[in-house]
Ligand SMILES: Nc1ccn([C@@H]2O[C@H](COP(=O)(O)O)[C@@H](O)[C@H]2O)c(=O)n1
């Protein structure tokens with residue numbers, strides 16, 4: 192059994208789409224990023240890589256490489272899951288926290304949970320999601336933290 196923790200933060204800016212956990216969230220602002228800026232998938236990927244001591248997504252997908260411009264983060268997750276499987280593990284449980292002042296995410300909880308469960312081939316009851324505001328302290332950023340439990344194949 193292995194455990195991993197990951198974190199990602201991006202600045203919010205107008206005219207960008209907001210993606211969280213592979214789901215498009217209607218919003219006036221989205222993450223400024225080289226990829227689609229899905230902080231929840233990025234934090235998840237880093238948690239999985241960390242659990243297997245395989246580095247981080249910046250090593251696998253450098254943001255200086257034009258090939259990864261506007262990359263959908265689910266492609267990053269697929270590549271990470273392949274590496275995790277090669278290391279002899281599969282995902283058993285995930286616990287994620289997203290900090291964002293606006294928009295409200297609660298109405299999207301079930302959709303994000305279902306999408307993550309699908310991407311990870313997990314039952315939805317093994318995908319826990321917490322949403323927090325920054326209480327106005329960081330209104331221009333979106334942040335995700337994620338813990339993942341892995342079990343041996
Ligand atoms: N973008 C967000 C942030 C939070 N929520 C929900 O609001 C509740 C209270 O959050 P606090 O940061 O004030 O503790 C909590 O139930 C969150 O699920 C949300 O829906 N969207």
Ligand SMILES: C[C@@]1(CO)OP(=O)(O)OP(=O)(O)OC[C@H]1O
Pocket residue numbers: 199200223224225226227228233248249250252253254255259260261262
């Ligand atoms: C995903 C990558 C690559 O497109 O770029 P960003 O979308 O900027 O995201 P970040 O969380 O900074 O992580 C690693 C990058 O290499």
